[in-house]
Structure formats: C-alpha cells, structure tokens
Amino acid sequence: xxxxxxxxxxxxxxxxxxxxxxxxxxxxxxxxxxxxxxxxxxxxxxxxxxxxxxxxxxxxxxxxxxxxxxxxxxxxxxxxxxxxxxxxxxxxxxxxxxxxxxxxxxxxxxxxxxxxxxxxxxxxxxxxxxxxxxxxxxxxxxxxxxxxxxxxxxxxxxxxxxxxxxxxxxxxxxxxxxxxxxxxxxxxxxxxxxxxxxxxxxxxxxxxxxxxxxxxxxxxxxxxxxxxxxxxxxxxxxxxxxxxxxxxxxxxxxxxxxxxxxxxxxxxxxxxxxxxxxxxxxxxxxxxxxxxxxxxxxxxxxxxxxxxxxxxxxxxxxxxxxxxxxxxxxxxx
Numbered sequence: 001x002x003x004x005x006x007x008x009x010x011x012x013x014x015x016x017x018x019x020x021x022x023x024x025x026x027x028x029x030x031x032x033x034x035x036x037x038x039x040x041x042x043x044x045x046x047x048x049x050x051x052x053x054x055x056x057x058x059x060x061x062x063x064x065x066x067x068x069x070x071x072x073x074x075x076x077x078x079x080x081x082x083x084x085x086x087x088x089x090x091x092x093x094x095x096x097x098x099x100x101x102x103x104x105x106x107x108x109x110x111x112x113x114x115x116x117x118x119x120x121x122x123x124x125x126x127x128x129x130x131x132x133x134x135x136x137x138x139x140x141x142x143x144x145x146x147x148x149x150x151x152x153x154x155x156x157x158x159x160x161x162x163x164x165x166x167x168x169x170x171x172x173x174x175x176x177x178x179x180x181x182x183x184x185x186x187x188x189x190x191x192x193x194x195x196x197x198x199x200x201x202x203x204x205x206x207x208x209x210x211x212x213x214x215x216x217x218x219x220x221x222x223x224x225x226x227x228x229x230x231x232x233x234x235x236x237x238x239x240x241x242x243x244x245x246x247x248x249x250x251x252x253x254x255x256x257x258x259x260x261x262x263x264x265x266x267x268x269x270x271x272x273x274x275x276x277x278x279x280x281x282x283x284x285x286x287x288x289x290x291x292x293x294x295x296x297x298x299x300x301x302x303x304x305x306x307x308x309x310x311x312x313x314x315x316x317x318x319x320x321x322x323x324x325x326x327x328x329x330x331x332x333x
Contacts, residue, residue: 002333003096004314005055009048012315012322015058022098025070030106032083035064037094037314037331038119040160041246043087044318052091058314059331060087062094063109063118073103081106082118084126084284088273094119095314097333107284113291116306120160120298120328121287127272128165129283131221131243132172134268138279141286144293148173150218153209153235155228157194158185160328161245163304164296165221166192168286171295177212179205185326192303206234216240224248229255238263245270304328 001022006014025031038061047058066079075081083106087093092100109118129142132152140146152169156162157178169176170193177196178189186197198208209217209231216237222228225242226249232242233255244267247253259265272280290296298304305327309317314331321329 001097002311003057004311005057006047007052007055009051011048012044012318014047015315015318017312017314018055020096023092023100025068025073025100027071028073028103029070029100030066030073030075030081030103031068031098031100032062032064032081032106033067033098034062034094034096034333035115036119037062037311037333038122039314039317039321039329039331040123041321042123043093044322046087047318054091056087056091057093057096057099058087058318059093059095060085061119061122062086062099063115064333066106067098070103075103075106080109080111080118082109082121083107084122085273095311095331097311107288110292112294114298116330117291117296117298119330120304121291121296123272124160124328125164125168125287125290125296126280126283127161127245127270128168128221129286130270130272130275130279131161131165131245132169132219133279133282133286134243134270135219135241135266138276139282141282141289142168142172143286143289144171144173146172151175151177151213151216153217153220154178154194155221156180156223157189157192157197158303158326159223160304162221162223163188163192166194166303167296168290170195171290171293177209177217188303188305188326190303191301206231209235219243221245225253226251229253230259233259233263233265236263236265239265241266241268243268243270245272298328306330308332
C-alpha cells in the first residue's frame with residue numbers, strides 16, 4: 001500500500017511516499033481503508049519537533065471504511081468511520097491507504113455524512129467540545145439545550161477549532177459571539193452560525209463585546225491567551241471560564257492578576273491527547289450526536305473552506321497548514 005512516512009524531524013521535505021505492507025489488526029483493533037486524511041497544526045508541529053522511533057506515518061484524523069476487524073472489536077467490514085488520535089503514541093497515522101487503530105478510536109459515520117466531514121472532526125471538533133464543556137460538565141456530552149441561556153465567546157471563529165466550537169455551541173443552545181481578523185473571515189464565521197461577529201482589527205473588541213453582552217460572557221474558547229488575556233478579563237462575567245486550547249506565541253503567559261482575582265475568573269488549559277478518558281469519551285459521544293443531527297458541516301458554504309491535495313503531495317498539505325491556510329486542509333487517498 002502507499003503511505004507517507006518520515007524517519008527524522010524537520011520540514012515538510014522529510015515526508016516521503018513509500019510502498020509498505022499493510023498491518024493486520026490485533027485484538028480490539030480495526031483496520032480502516034482511508035478515503036480522506038485531515039491535516040492539523042499538531043501534525044506539522046509533531047513532524048518538525050520530534051524524531052520518531054523508526055518510520056512514522058503522520059496525521060491524526062481521517063475517515064474511511066473498515067477493512068478488517070480484530071477479535072472483540074465492535075465493528076463490521078464495510079462500516080463507515082472517522083478516526084481520532086491515530087498517530088498519537090503510535091507509528092500509524094492516517095496518511096496511508098490502510099491504517100490500524102484501537103476500536104475506541106474509530107467512530108461510526110452516518111451515511112449522510114461525507115468523508116470530508118469525518119476527516120475534519122478529530123482534533124478540531126473534540127477540542128472544541130472539550131473547551132465548551134470546561135468548568136464543571138467535562139464528563140457530559142453536549143446535546144441540544146445543554147448550553148441554553150449561556151453566552152460563549154469563540155476566539156478565532158474562522159479557524160478549524162473555532163468553526164467547530166461555533167457549530168457545537170449553537171447546536172447546544174448557546175448564544176455565540178466570535179472574534180475574527182478580516183471581513184472575509186467574518187463571513188465564514190457567520191456561515192458557521194455565529195450570532196455576533198467582532199473584527200478585532202477594525203474595532204475595539206472589548207468595547208464591542210461588552211456592548212453585545214453587557215452582563216459578560218460565560219465561557220471563552222481561547223486560541224491565543226497571550227494576546228487576549230486582558231480582553232478576556234474585561235468581557236467575562238464573574239466566575240467565568242477561559243478554556244485555552246492553543247497559543248500563537250512561545251513566550252510565557254503574562255497578565256495582570258488582579259482583574260481575574262476580583263471577579264473569580266477561571267482558566268482551564270486543554271490538550272485533547274491527554275485529557276482524562278471520561279472527558280474524551282464524552283467529547284466523542286457529543287461530536288457523534290452532533291454529526292448525526294447534521295449540526296457539524298464543512299465546506300465554503302458552511303464557513304470552513306476545504307483545500308485538497310493528493311497523497312503524494314502530503315508535504316504540500318503540511319506546508320499549507322503551517323502557512324496558516326484558512327479552513328481545512330485534506331489529503332485524498
């Protein structure tokens with residue numbers, strides 16, 4: 001089978017196309033014939049920062065069809081699935097024609113849901129779910145009405161995680177405000193379903209958000225805490241939560257403590273790979289329910305443009321994500 005591998009850390013040029021033998025699934029595992037692989041920032045960061053042990057196939061997310069089933073795995077050959085964390089702590093990512101994952105990391109994909117959607121779920125949608133459930137409900141899947149009466153601020157609503165956070169929060173009944181950096185990204189955030197959009201380069205974001213939510217927002221899904229700490233303190237209601245899932249800066253996080261103390265504000269830092277299993281299982285269940293309800297969508301009309309590459313151009317796909325391509329980058333197999 002065709003596969004993309006790398007044997008040392010570095011830029012996209014370390015990725016190479018090889019022909020390798022497909023592995024048979026062991027007990028509790030399934031083998032997936034990958035139709036589409038999704039590329040995330042974590043994929044190029046892992047490739048550029050860590051030397052693998054032997055050959056590593058990149059990319060955590062993907063979607064396809066069950067090709068073989070190991071003993072005890074609750075699937076059948078032909079089942080459509082999306083997979084998550086395929087390459088975390090394992091050599092088998094989704095940038096190959098056949099990948100083997102633990103059955104827990106394969107999730108049934110309804111007939112009406114595309115492989116493009118399935119390949120866009122893992123890291124972005126699970127991270128978004130974890131952020132939206134931070135602050136006391138971590139073990140509970142999102143559902144319609146779960147966030148009713150709350151106001152959520154999604155920082156960076158045109159990104160893949162921001163897009164999923166908007167869609168999930170709206171589905172769960174929240175009022176959603178999001179920040180973006182351009183009119184084009186504002187249009188994408190509105191297409192995703194955001195109720196209010198603030199262009200932080202065109203207006204005073206804190207003043208605009210305070211006008212929209214004078215009592216403050218309940219929760220912030222935060223992509224850039226270094227830049228936004230002061231803004232977050234200004235717009236959160238007392239007892240509010242900041243769920244941080246990324247950063248745009250290698251610098252230590254530094255902010256004035258007093259505004260957070262006086263309003264009893266809370267921080268939660270998230271890494272989807274290492275959250276407790278109960279939280280991850282709840283996120284998988286919540287995302288699966290949202291997919292079944294048609295609440296998660298991809299494509300330009302849904303606010304998440306798709307950029308595609310064939311398998312042999314996976315290096316270009318990684319480079320596109322590293323360059324900050326808006327939307328979701330996919331690899332077709």
